[in-house]
Amino acid sequence: MISVQESSDAASARSYFDTMQGNLAPVQTIEGLANLGLPAYETTDGVVVFVKDNMTLQVDARKLTDKVGPHGVTRTAFSYQVATAILGCWTAH
Structure with a gap:
């Protein structure tokens, strides 16, 4: 699951x-x-969360198998890869 919570301002985010x-x-x-360079944290079971400007990005891979893809990465590593790909394309609005 990928979700973005848009808040009214950076402090609210x-x-x-x-x-x-x-x-x-x-x-x-x-x-x-x-x-x-952003506030971020992860869980050991597959969730990664970043906050940027007034938005909070959560990538949650907890419903996937313990190892993901042909290289068998952990759910947390997979979530991190997805989150950083999204953040790499994220531009200010």
């Missing part, structure tokens, strides 16, 4: 992002170059 983090706990912060 960050609040939504933080609330989701509490609902998905436990989560691990994505840091360094992997976070693309």
